[in-house]
Amino acid sequence: MATASPALVRVADKAAMAQAAADRLIAQIAVNPGRIAICLTGGSSPKQLYELLATDACRARIPWARVHWFIGDERFVAPGDPLHNMTVARHAFLDACAPPANIHPIPTDTAAPEAAARAYERELMAFYGADKLDPARPLFDLVLLGIGPDGHVASLFPGFPAVDVSDRWVVGVDKANVTPFVPRVSLTLPALGSCRTMLFEVAGPDKRAILTRVLAGENLPAHRARSNHHTILLIDAAAWPETSLDRSPPELPQALIIMGVAGSGKSTIGETLAQRLGWRFEDGDSFHPPANVAKMSAGHPLTDEDRWPWLQAIADEIARCRANGERIIIACSALKKVYRDILAGNRDDVRIVYLEGSQNLIADRMRHRKGHFMPTGLLDSQFATLEPPGGDEHPITVSVDAPVEAIVDGILQRLRIGQGRA
Numbered sequence: 001m002a003t004a005s006p007a008l009v010r011v012a013d014k015a016a017m018a019q020a021a022a023d024r025l026i027a028q029i030a031v032n033p034g035r036i037a038i039c040l041t042g043g044s045s046p047k048q049l050y051e052l053l054a055t056d057a058c059r060a061r062i063p064w065a066r067v068h069w070f071i072g073d074e075r076f077v078a079p080g081d082p083l084h085n086m087t088v089a090r091h092a093f094l095d096a097c098a099p100p101a102n103i104h105p106i107p108t109d110t111a112a113p114e115a116a117a118r119a120y121e122r123e124l125m126a127f128y129g130a131d132k133l134d135p136a137r138p139l140f141d142l143v144l145l146g147i148g149p150d151g152h153v154a155s156l157f158p159g160f161p162a163v164d165v166s167d168r169w170v171v172g173v174d175k176a177n178v179t180p181f182v183p184r185v186s187l188t189l190p191a192l193g194s195c196r197t198m199l200f201e202v203a204g205p206d207k208r209a210i211l212t213r214v215l216a217g218e219n220l221p222a223h224r225a226r227s228n229h230h231t232i233l234l235i236d237a238a239a240w241p242e243t244s245l246d247r248s249p250p251e252l253p254q255a256l257i258i259m260g261v262a263g264s265g266k267s268t269i270g271e272t273l274a275q276r277l278g279w280r281f282e283d284g285d286s287f288h289p290p291a292n293v294a295k296m297s298a299g300h301p302l303t304d305e306d307r308w309p310w311l312q313a314i315a316d317e318i319a320r321c322r323a324n325g326e327r328i329i330i331a332c333s334a335l336k337k338v339y340r341d342i343l344a345g346n347r348d349d350v351r352i353v354y355l356e357g358s359q360n361l362i363a364d365r366m367r368h369r370k371g372h373f374m375p376t377g378l379l380d381s382q383f384a385t386l387e388p389p390g391g392d393e394h395p396i397t398v399s400v401d402a403p404v405e406a407i408v409d410g411i412l413q414r415l416r417i418g419q420g421r422a
């Protein structure tokens, strides 16, 4: 399933980003019962994440024997050098946690970066078991990336020929565009894109300007680097480009759609938010036509054809509220973009609130939900269907890994509504 635009997930600061990235990584690992491949990144952005992975809490959640660790680019310096990307990851967590045979560094003892690139390409192809990438069978479960000050990713610098290479998996890059000015070896955009999830970490005030350009669609490597499945940008408050993303609608929205997988907290958050705002809360499920209710009661899954009249009924209710000047909050999983297009379309007065959380966390909450039986596999299929809302949908994305009141406060802040206001 391809996502056209990346999901933008806002986190408070670098510590929250490391935690969110760790949750994502562990969740991605959890959905693959077989051999797992993670592609790490260099730079300073992932250091806190790497340190977190070595802590007991994270360490216990990773099946280390099944996880293989690669690197998206390497500085052409000897292992052990502080500039050496895989050395940084080794010292932070890999050496303490991963079996040595599962660590796959880019060799830097070759005569030139190009020879190292060829060797790493062979290693990746042997691991993958083919020399052509099949979009249906991604090379990596997760690719981690940072964004450089010039908009580079891995060591693919803007304007350099390496960015346009499409027939290779790894290339030598003889000189860098930014410090450190050492030769590099880099995976290409098609190799990086062959992943279930591409996860960017973008934090700190010095990233705000470049991120604004990337999200505006400038032809930079960081704009072109996209997974052929899911791409997610974790962005902290300091890097978040307020002007371009928080295009605050002139008035309060008419309707808020609280979306997310089953158990993400739609009813809990929606009801609390409705109380705080004094708006009406509705469970989207109550708009199903009788035929759908009968089908679901008989244990038959709904098709998209069944869903259209249901989604249209919710859209009609929003239109009715608009006509009456009434405001409404509707909980609706709305997992696919095509569903949200019916509910919100391009209307500025219908805002999507996306409850974002790792599968582990949500599964854990569902296990503890009183009076509910969770069929195993339900969450797997929910996450498989989920198309996180892209930047073009202007979602209010909130992490559910926080107390209910804090999540609601965060949504109110994003709506620019004073926290005390009812």
Ligand SMILES: Nc1ncnc2c1ncn2[C@@H]1O[C@H](COP(=O)(O)OP(=O)(O)O)[C@@H](O)[C@H]1O
Residues within 6 Å of the ligand: 260, 261, 262, 263, 264, 265, 266, 267, 268, 269, 331, 365, 366, 368, 369, 370, 400, 401, 402, 403, 404, 407
């Ligand atoms: N932020 C939160 N912290 C802790 N528990 C939560 C939070 N949000 C929801 N829950 C609990 O998680 C479970 C699922 O929430 P619910 O609102 O029923 O999800 P949904 O409506 O998306 O299926 C419930 O038991 C709820 O009390």
Ligand SMILES: O=C(O)[C@H](O)[C@@H](O)[C@H](O)[C@H](O)COP(=O)(O)O
Residues within 6 Å of the ligand: 041, 042, 043, 044, 045, 046, 072, 073, 074, 075, 085, 145, 146, 147, 148, 149, 152, 153, 154, 155
């Ligand atoms: O080898 C490298 O330098 C990286 O892989 C590089 O692509 C990095 O991710 C960005 O330059 C962001 O760097 P920071 O995280 O230090 O900002």
